[in-house]
Amino acid sequence: MAAFACADGKVWQGMAQEFTTLCGLAEHGFDTVIDVRSPAEFAEDHVPGAINLPVLSNEERARVGTIYVQQSRFLARKIGAALVFRNAAAHVENRLMDRDGAWRPLVYCWRGGQRSGSFGWMLGQIGWRSQVIEGGYRSYRRLVKQGLYDDPLAHRLVALDGYTGTAKTALLHVLAARGVQVLDLEGLAGHRGSLLGGLADPQPGQKAFETRLARALLDLDPARPVLVEAESSKIGARIIPPSLWAAMKKAPRIEVIAPVAARTAYLVQAYDDILSDGEGLRRKLNPLRVHRGHEVVDGWFELIGAGDKAALTQALMQQHYDLAYDRSRGAHDVTILARISAVTLDDKGLDSAATGIATALEAYGASLAE
Numbered sequence: 073m074a075a076f077a078c079a080d081g082k083v084w085q086g087m088a089q090e091f092t093t094l095c096g097l098a099e100h101g102f103d104t105v106i107d108v109r110s111p112a113e114f115a116e117d118h119v120p121g122a123i124n125l126p127v128l129s130n131e132e133r134a135r136v137g138t139i140y141v142q143q144s145r146f147l148a149r150k151i152g153a154a155l156v157f158r159n160a161a162a163h164v165e166n167r168l169m170d171r172d173g174a175w176r177p178l179v180y181c182w183r184g185g186q187r188s189g190s191f192g193w194m195l196g197q198i199g200w201r202s203q204v205i206e207g208g209y210r211s212y213r214r215l216v217k218q219g220l221y222d223d224p225l226a227h228r229l230v231a232l233d234g235y236t237g238t239a240k241t242a243l244l245h246v247l248a249a250r251g252v253q254v255l256d257l258e259g260l261a262g263h264r265g266s267l268l269g270g271l272a273d274p275q276p277g278q279k280a281f282e283t284r285l286a287r288a289l290l291d292l293d294p295a296r297p298v299l300v301e302a303e304s305s306k307i308g309a310r311i312i313p314p315s316l317w318a319a320m321k322k323a324p325r326i327e328v329i330a331p332v333a334a335r336t337a338y339l340v341q342a343y344d345d346i347l348s349d350g351e352g353l354r355r356k357l358n359p360l361r362v363h364r365g366h367e368v369v370d371g372w373f374e375l376i377g378a379g380d381k382a383a384l385t386q387a388l389m390q391q392h393y394d395l396a397y398d399r400s401r402g403a404h405d406v407t408i409l410a411r412i413s414a415v416t417l418d419d420k421g422l423d424s425a426a427t428g429i430a431t432a433l434e435a436y437g438a439s440l441a442e
Contacts, residue, residue: 077095107180156190179204221314229319237334244256244301258307324406325409326408357369
């Protein structure tokens with residue numbers, strides 16, 4: 073069964089519940105999903121919506137693991153059990169003391185073993201109708217991998233294309249507010265998608281990024297078009313998983329066209345934080361000497377020194393980004409559904425362009441239904 077399929081996707085096995093689809097797990101029906109792994113494991117990735125009630129801290133997990141390998145498995149199990157029940161008791165006494173008798177928790181650990189089994193058993197002994205996820209986090213991760221790496225993506229993607237500075241991300245947000253199905257990859261990856269596109273917060277790890285993707289895809293109707301920004305195979309340091317990337321490469325495109333002046337004005341406003349950091353800009357641009365030559369990069373550095381954000385932005389577009397876009401586009405044979413011209417990229421211009429994109433999507437969706 074496909075990972076994103078919305079069949080029941082649930083198999084009861086006594087105290088354990090097996091989930092065979094991501095949709096089945098998303099519609100688990102329990103009041104709370106509890107991840108009892110260590111805080112470090114939880115921070116790397118976790119089932120969407122889960123809370124972390126670790127039965128071993130990071131340090132305790134490392135200590136028990138060392139004893140298990142270097143001294144005795146039995147000793148490690150004894151010490152681990154004492155720590156698990158001590159920490160579990162503290163959670164009951166604190167975080168869970170306000171839960172009434174009807175509360176139904178779903179518990180998981182790394183592989184559905186002793187940590188979740190012990191905690192789930194304790195909750196059951198109290199009187200709560202607790203269950204554990206069969207296979208733990210590893211079974212959830214297998215479903216994510218199946219959906220994003222192994223199965224063909226069922227969603228009907230349309231790529232929003234155009235030169236850097238054509239406000240594609242802003243247009244996605246406008247269209248999403250209008251009810252258009254949108255997959256905001258840059259938002260999910262925590263990156264603005266270009267060499268200069270980092271945000272203040274660090275990007276999520278690859279696994280956490282894929283969890284965000286899987287959750288977003290579950291919320292989208294595969295029968296309706298999904299608008300996604302045309303991206304490279306990486307967004308910052310995050311890799312677009314193979315199934316999604318394959319669908320993006322063959323997706324028909326809607327191209328946004330805007331004058332250089334409008335693109336410059338938009339980028340100066342949208343990237344003001346980055347353009348204001350002269351030293352950071354120099355660090356990011358200096359490696360491009362290999363591709364663009366010393367003379368071009370030295371010219372950029374002069375504009376940084378002069379504080380001329382508009383001139384620098386225009387130079388970067390014409391001497392780097394547009395060239396890279398033309399080369400990338402030439403490597404792919406794509407279908408263009410529509411070309412949308414935007415004279416300006418202010419609120420009025422974005423609203424007008426969004427109307428044109430929505431009309432093209434509606435026509436494409438109607439053709440799919442025929």
